[in-house]
Amino acid sequence: MPLTGLRAHRELAERLLAELNSRPSHAYLFSGPAGTGKSLVATALAHAMLCERAPGAAFCCTAERCAVRIAPATAARPRSAAAAPRCDCCAACVQVASGTHPDFIRIGRAADRSDVLIEQVRTLIAQLGVKPSRAGARIAIIDDAETLNLPAQNALLKTLEEPPGHAIIFMITSSERALLDTVRSRMRAVRFGALAPADLEAILSARGATDSTNRAAAARLARGSAARAIALMDGDAPPMKELLAAIARARSLDFAGAQQIAQEYFKTRDEAAGHFELIARMLEEVLCLKLLGADDIPESKDEEAKLITQLAGALALDAIVNCLAAAVKARGAVDAMANPRMQAEQFWMTAAEAIRDTAE
Numbered sequence: 001m002p003l004t005g006l007r008a009h010r011e012l013a014e015r016l017l018a019e020l021n022s023r024p025s026h027a028y029l030f031s032g033p034a035g036t037g038k039s040l041v042a043t044a045l046a047h048a049m050l051c052e053r054a055p056g057a058a059f060c061c062t063a064e065r066c067a068v069r070i071a072p073a074t075a076a077r078p079r080s081a082a083a084a085p086r087c088d089c090c091a092a093c094v095q096v097a098s099g100t101h102p103d104f105i106r107i108g109r110a111a112d113r114s115d116v117l118i119e120q121v122r123t124l125i126a127q128l129g130v131k132p133s134r135a136g137a138r139i140a141i142i143d144d145a146e147t148l149n150l151p152a153q154n155a156l157l158k159t160l161e162e163p164p165g166h167a168i169i170f171m172i173t174s175s176e177r178a179l180l181d182t183v184r185s186r187m188r189a190v191r192f193g194a195l196a197p198a199d200l201e202a203i204l205s206a207r208g209a210t211d212s213t214n215r216a217a218a219a220r221l222a223r224g225s226a227a228r229a230i231a232l233m234d235g236d237a238p239p240m241k242e243l244l245a246a247i248a249r250a251r252s253l254d255f256a257g258a259q260q261i262a263q264e265y266f267k268t269r270d271e272a273a274g275h276f277e278l279i280a281r282m283l284e285e286v287l288c289l290k291l292l293g294a295d296d297i298p299e300s301k302d303e304e305a306k307l308i309t310q311l312a313g314a315l316a317l318d319a320i321v322n323c324l325a326a327a328v329k330a331r332g333a334v335d336a337m338a339n340p341r342m343q344a345e346q347f348w349m350t351a352a353e354a355i356r357d358t359a360e
Helices: 010-022 038-050 091-098 118-128 150-161 197-206 212-221 226-233 240-248 255-265 269-292 303-314 317-335 340-357
Strands: 027-031 104-107 138-142 167-173 188-191
Touching: 010 038, 027 038, 038 091, 038 138, 038 167, 104 118, 118 138, 118 150, 150 167, 197 212, 197 226, 212 226, 240 255, 240 269, 240 303, 255 340, 269 303, 269 317, 269 340, 317 340
Parallel strands: 027 167, 027 188, 104 138, 138 167
Antiparallel strands: none
């Protein structure tokens, strides 16, 4: 969407566009939590620079006008109608949206891979070395940069040290610590914060979510991530009840039990990161109820809320704090590319010990 239509980070995007039009850096590092719009902003900036009809913040390509980009379904326009709108965008914008523009390159981790391959980076470097064919610059976006392995980062380093004068690179990462210091230091750092619940609700509303109660709940549980909020609304519900139940029985948990939970809910890096965030969020609510006094909280019909209230009454304050700290630490370790299952095993053993040591 045009920069003027962004639900969040609009001012940041407009400042970046002004910089790109005056004295651009050769490389930008967009970092921040997953699902906060980093890649969306980078793509919008590419459209703004490469659009041939109306370059700038109000570039001509929108989901409603471009047949390549699928618009969200609404009550007034069902999914079948939204899937193939009439295209009214310039050729350059359509090519950027479809990934075929000669001066636009995008790479990222393939769905069946755990990292961005060095072959992808080498191809990118070769393409950046060629002068632009239609635009004033060649623009590249590197998604999932935290999965660049060391050979791939080292291969990219020379391009960052001696960049072609016509190239601009946007590197997207949810974990700066996974990148080499030498790579980070050669890019202009741009930090994206978590989205506010109001922004998340507006995004969900724009996608056709009409139930205000569900929108508010998804926005609260998403912890600032639009991708997570959308997944919650689309029915990919997180295992809140299961994880809360695991915390409730953690006092009797042994290593075999910890391994079983890790295998079931923390198999991949993305899954582990999301579930550690979810555990931390739920433990925050447990902590708040503990401090307020769980006995004074009105009874809820929501099963997850009941479990949270029960935990607030059953766990000692120190146990809640220690488990919360362990969840935050494990989330950070996963961001830094630690093994997700090992972090899960360690978290559950730490939680079990903390609860046993502070049993009330």
